[in-house]
Amino acid sequence: xxxxxxxxxxxxxxxxxxxxxxxxxxxxxxxxxxxxxxxxxxxxxxxxxxxxxxxxxxxxxxxxxxxxxxxxxxxxxxxxxxxxxxxxxxxxxxxxxxxxxxxxxxxxxxxxxxxxxxxxxxxxxxxxxxxxxxxxxxxxxxxxxxxxxxxxxxxxxxxxxxxxxxxxxxxxxxxxxxxxxxxxxxxxxxxxxxxxxxxxxxxxxxxxxxxxxxxxxxxxxxxxxxxxxxxxxxxxxxxxxxxxxxxxxxxxxxxxxxxxxxxxxxxxx
Ligand code: AMP
Numbered sequence: 615x616x617x618x619x620x621x622x623x624x625x626x627x628x629x630x631x632x633x634x635x636x637x638x639x640x641x642x643x644x645x646x647x648x649x650x651x652x653x654x655x656x657x658x659x660x661x662x663x664x665x666x667x668x669x670x671x672x673x674x675x676x677x678x679x680x681x682x683x684x685x686x687x688x689x690x691x692x693x694x695x696x697x698x699x700x701x702x703x704x705x706x707x708x709x710x711x712x713x714x715x716x717x718x719x720x721x722x723x724x725x726x727x728x729x730x731x732x733x734x735x736x737x738x739x740x741x742x743x744x745x746x747x748x749x750x751x752x753x754x755x756x757x758x759x760x761x762x763x764x765x766x767x768x769x770x771x772x773x774x775x776x777x778x779x780x781x782x783x784x785x786x787x788x789x790x791x792x793x794x795x796x797x798x799x800x801x802x803x804x805x806x807x808x809x810x811x812x813x814x815x816x817x818x819x820x821x822x823x824x825x826x827x828x829x830x831x832x833x834x835x836x837x838x839x840x841x842x843x844x845x846x847x848x849x850x851x852x853x854x855x856x857x858x859x860x861x862x863x864x865x866x867x868x869x870x871x872x873x874x875x876x877x878x879x880x881x882x883x
Pocket of ligand 1: 744
């Protein structure tokens with residue numbers, strides 16, 4: 615019926631345990647599209663760690679309530695067996711961007727993401743799809759998917775929504791103990807400090823600072839910290855053009871893996 619009325623369909627794919635970051639995507643879609651569809655699906659093929667999948671937070675009733683209050687028009691929350699009736703795996707070539715950073719540290723992750731998002735695009739047929747820049751690399755991978763599959767979906771990247779202490783909102787934050795939650799607030803501080811050191815001193819100095827600081831924080835372990843070209847995510851090695859670069863970090867706080875990023879130009883020099 616909605617299609618008959620030629621309304622633009624906006625799509626917000628999520629894994630549930632919704633927070634204000636997700637709701638910001640719903641709000642943006644509602645502002646720009648006639649119909650907003652949200653999916654909640656904890657996609658097994660994008661988890662490279664079975665323990666991460668097993669502990670992933672699931673709050674379906676609360677999510678449904680939040681979506682209703684946010685004015686979302688439709689929720690698609692399929693079973694795993696519906697989305698994966700057979701064992702076929704995606705053979706879309708996602709390009710080099712999918713092999714760096716998260717791609718290198720979480721083998722198979724982006725292939726799983728692309729596989730499910732591709733299926734959702736086919737089923738839901740949105741005109742636009744909304745993604746958060748917290749998963750900055752994911753946005754680039756989805757753009758690559760769209761290009762490779764000649765999809766007409768417009769990929770819209772939305773800003774990172776943060777807690778009052780700067781921690782990027784994430785469903786995984788709910789898994790942190792009180793102490794771990796305190797430690798996690800240092801992640802955006804590290805990024806801000808590094809993004810200010812890199813242009814003033816060097817990327818090497820920024821990396822050294824991040825690695826030393828993380829080593830000093832009990833319970834935190836660095837997975838990676840890189841300063842990259844925002845279009846390709848290739849590491850930036852020269853000071854030239856650093857203004858547009860992006861700093862990306864992944865850390866473990868206890869067992870929980872957190873990611874964040876910040877454009878260098880967003881930090882006061
Ligand atoms: P997830 O449920 O974690 O797979 O996230 C679903 C979508 O919400 C993805 O496009 C994420 O990038 C986005 N998202 C998650 N956290 C945030 C945040 N703090 N701010 C903005 N978008 C977010």
